[in-house]
């Protein structure tokens with residue numbers, strides 16, 4: 011909430027005034043958007059599942075997965091959800107310095123995850139799995155790449171929040187803004203929880 | 216309700232850059248073209264959707280006339296086979312994505328806030344963004360005629376491997392994919408916006424189960440859009456990647472399965488047919504009670520059958536694939552599911568008929584269109600049930616019988632209803648009537664032309680004439696009915712000309728006629744309680760809703776014997792639109808700028824990746840500027856707090872645009 | 881509207897403390913460790929039995945998903961309509977894509 015009415019300001023927090031559901035428009039919109047994203051990732055995941063054994067004679071992603079490596083980067087992303095929620099909790103209490111720090115840590119953990127993905131893609135490519143090698147490869151890169159783009163957008167939003175906080179434009183009053191970006195971030199994380207199990211951990215039959 | 220009733224001041228004290236990025240001063244103009252390109256008013260946006268949709272109706276209509284002219288007689292060749300493929304593909308795509316959907320969006324934008332008693336939608340700037348992005352996608356799609364080496368030629372469902380580079384070497388399919396991605400972003404943003412509007416912005420007392428049936432059907436439509444569009448987004452991206460980056464999603468030689476496309480397309484595609492039809496169902500559910508002078512019969516059943524259709528629409532998609540080799544279990548299951556979906560549809564038809572039963576019917580043009588809709592849709596629904604039976608469908612599929620079916624549902628059930636809506640709400644939107652006499656000519660010509668065009672196609676299809684052939688030989692018994700269909704199509708064209716003439720002439724005549732007043736049809740929902748045309752701020756004062764059909768009960772009551780008695784003059788209870796202290800969201804240029812960036816990215820993917828950089832900069836810059844621009848312009852001296860949050864909008868915009876940006880990767 | 885005005889009073893504001901969040905993250909970490917251990921089938925030989933492996937992995941995944949959505953995304957404290965809307969998208973996606981994969985004989989080869 012950047013523009014709050016006098017009446018609204020007397021309310022506690024959460025900006026839940028005066029909408030029929032008691033949820034602010036922005037938060038409701040973000041949740042609806044995330045619901046629709048389930049259909050988007052679902053389509054990509056099913057495409058990969060359908061194609062994961064279709065190697066056309068060439069190497070398959072499942073042949074060259076580096077589970078220990080991916081486990082570490084998955085863990086990093088998972089923990090970034092913790093730092094995100096700590097950032098929100100700090101901003102809620104008005105501890106902006108602490109909030110900024112956690113925001114930055116979250117963005118950095120996201121950056122580590124993306125770095126890991128870049129490393130993974132490069133080494134797969136060296137092992138002969140190009141984007142156009144076979145349907146399995148195309149589906150794998152598209153799915154994980156799509157997720158990577160989502161994480162990168164999240165990093166961008168976190169950094170924007172951090173800059174805004176640095177300039178004093180983001181204060182305790184904007185708690186909900188942080189919360190909404192957080193929702194997006196956690197969502198990207200739970201998508202990865204799914205991908206990690208279904209794509210990486212379940213070995214070929 | 217704090218938001219709307221207080222003549223409020225801007226409370227936050229935060230100062231924002233007035234000219235973010237140092238360009239484009241905040242628009243302040245009143246009137247003129249600047250007003251239109253920067254508007255965030257849901258009514259103006261609705262009108263723009265309507266105008267643009269009608270433009271594309273003409274484009275798609277001309278394509279249809281070309282098709283019918285070629286098929287009027289056997290063995291004609293004035294259109295080559297290849298061009299013919301492009302024309303029917305672009306006809307279908309134009310009619311579905313660039314005509315019916317935006318025309319429904321016009322009604323949704325204009326009417327939802329009025330019917331629930333709100334001053335605007337939840338996110339006015341995102342609303343403007345939806346329109347401009349849709350328009351830029353629509354124009355982009357059609358530029359493929361000029362720069363893409365012709366239109367897409369793969370049919371509106373663009374099956375692979377036909378859509379691959381081998382069989383479709385021109386850029387037509389690329390334009391199809393990118394164009395629909397762009398319009399999809401627009402529809403997704405607008406769906407989320409309108410859902411939030413319905414859930415959050417209702418006037419005091421306007422419970423969900425007091426919302427007019429039209430708003431309900433539009434709400435269901437938005438949910439369908441929100442969940443169906445991501446599916447086609449993925450399908451289109453995979454297709455685009457196959458064509459531009461040589462990925463292997465649909466290449467059977469590489470071991471891929473072209474059926475994947477069919478599934479993804481129809482998981483989207485069947486909900487899409489309800490996206491097309493439900494707005495029209497909603498419209499006639501407003502028209503029929505008004506001109507039957509009775510409340511709608513079975514309001515609750517009406518709402519729940521709409522919701523049921525919305526749900527069940529997700530479980531029948533593979534009935535488009537009965538002959539694709541999906542296996543006996545799938546065929547049987549989807550066949551059953553398809554038969555069941557006729558049930559809630561039947562409930563609706565029954566409720567409309569019962570509403571009319573025993574009513575004092577006034578056959579105005581709007582009412583004629585509404586009853587025509589019910590009748591034609593019933594025919595289309597019945598032929599639908601005939602091909603829910605898989606063995607029968609094996610004969611019917613890919614013949615003109617299917618063409619007949621879906622035109623009866625889409626044109627008969629959809630387009631007729633939307634035209635009815637135009638006649639019904641015209642006085643509310645423009646402050647004058649459309650002439651009734653010309654309207655009736657319009658209706659009868661359209662109805663007769665429609666039946667003459669598509670009725671014979673049932674026969675042709677059962678005789679075995681396949682769809683999507685550029686010509687046919689003499690001697691198979693196809694000649695007569697084809698000629699009839701062509702004559703019918705020209706009758707439809709004439710009826711559309713009559714409509715446009717009516718629009719033009721009625722406006723000219725209006726100066727000599729008395730204004731329609733707030734409630735010319737003696738109707739039932741809230742939009743009729745305010746002046747015509749609608750004042751910029753919609754409501755002087757938010758209504759306090761006490762029941763379903765609240766506005767009608769302001770005028771009438773039911774006495775002890777169950778008789779309807781008039782209790783107030785319309786003019787005494789209607790608002791006069793004189794409020795001056797209502798604060799409205801400020802206009803903005805950024806939605807338009809952002810929308811211009813997207814087709815540039817599209818051209819970039821197809822022709823030269825450097826263009827993507829340009830488009831990306833424009834889009835990214837616009838998002839950034841958008842975020843820095845306050846929702847309410849402090850200089851405008853008033854600000855209407857409509858609960859905005861820049862970061863959330865950024866998130867929505869960025870992730871929406873993100874699905875397009877992936878194309879660069 | 882009555883629901884609107886009543887909101888701020890009825891709203892449940894008992895968000896977990898930072899320490900609670902850390903504890904949840906700890907649980908998540910443990911669950912992830914178990915997940916990764918399944919990879920070392922040679923050590924934990926019972927994971928060679930496929931149904932045990934699949935069940936374990938699915939249960940762990942669902943629990944992790946649930947924890948993040950309920951606790952970190954505050955679905956537990958927030959209005960039910962948010963959970964409902966998200967559940968709708970999730971259920972719909974699960975339904976249509978399972979059916980699609982089923983139609984491709986993904987689960988049982990005919």
Ligand code: HEM
Nearest residue numbers: 488491492534535557596599600602603612613621624625
């Ligand atoms: C009673 C309800 C309905 C039933 C049982 C039904 C059934 C079907 C079936 C089984 C098909 C596939 C035929 C084939 O390709 O072989 C079909 C095609 C089609 N239906 Fe319906 N339908 C119904 C309502 C609608 C509605 C309301 C619309 C649109 C507003 C619609 C639009 C279409 C379209 C566009 C196609 C053709 C798609 C194509 O192949 O290009 N249908 N319908």
Ligand SMILES: [Cu+2]
Nearest residue numbers: 485488532535
């Ligand atoms: Cu269908």
